[in-house]
Amino acid sequence: MRITYACPSCDATVSSDGIEARATLACTACGAAVAVPADAFNADPPPRLRRCVVCPSTELFSRKDFPQRAGVAIVVAGFAASCVAWAWRELVLTFAILFGTALVDVVLYVLMPECLSCYRCGARYRGAGVGGTFAGFDLETHEKHRQQAARLRAGATHGS
Ligand SMILES: [Zn+2]
Numbered sequence: 001m002r003i004t005y006a007c008p009s010c011d012a013t014v015s016s017d018g019i020e021a022r023a024t025l026a027c028t029a030c031g032a033a034v035a036v037p038a039d040a041f042n043a044d045p046p047p048r049l050r051r052c053v054v055c056p057s058t059e060l061f062s063r064k065d066f067p068q069r070a071g072v073a074i075v076v077a078g079f080a081a082s083c084v085a086w087a088w089r090e091l092v093l094t095f096a097i098l099f100g101t102a103l104v105d106v107v108l109y110v111l112m113p114e115c116l117s118c119y120r121c122g123a124r125y126r127g128a129g130v131g132g133t134f135a136g137f138d139l140e141t142h143e144k145h146r147q148q149a150a151r152l153r154a155g156a157t158h159g160s
């Protein structure tokens with residue numbers, strides 16, 4: 001399993017592979033270590049993620065690991081190509097292109113693997129063992145964590 005997270009010490013984006021076999025993760029920028037909690041994965045193989053490794057949160061959501069920009073680029077390219085075909089009065093080709101781009105988008109989406117994100121710290125998990133344990137994105141949970149983070153920030157500035 002691969003993790004991408006923001007280093008808690010220096011905020012650098014760190015990627016690390018094979019985290020199910022590691023005891024600590026080290027930041028490539030500042031060297032700060034994050035201990036992988038003993039209960040981060042279930043005991044039975046194959047290892048499945050049970051909680052966030054970087055922060056104490058047990059709330060994660062699963063989503064398709066689909067690069068949104070690529071999806072938009074495909075649609076825009078398809079639309080441009082269909083406009084050209086339309087200008088040439090190639091009616092069948094125009095609709096074939098439009099239908100084809102929609103189909104490519106759907107197929108890509110289905111083929112894309114799942115990834116997990118932490119609501120609290122935004123760490124991302126990819127690879128084997130991320131599926132099955134967590135539900136999709138929930139706005140209420142997201143809002144709860146956002147407000148918690150805001151309160152923490154407010155508390156830090158007031159020194160309480
Ligand atoms: Zn760091």
Ligand SMILES: [Zn+2]
Pocket residue numbers: 052053054055056057118119120121122123
């Ligand atoms: Zn987290």
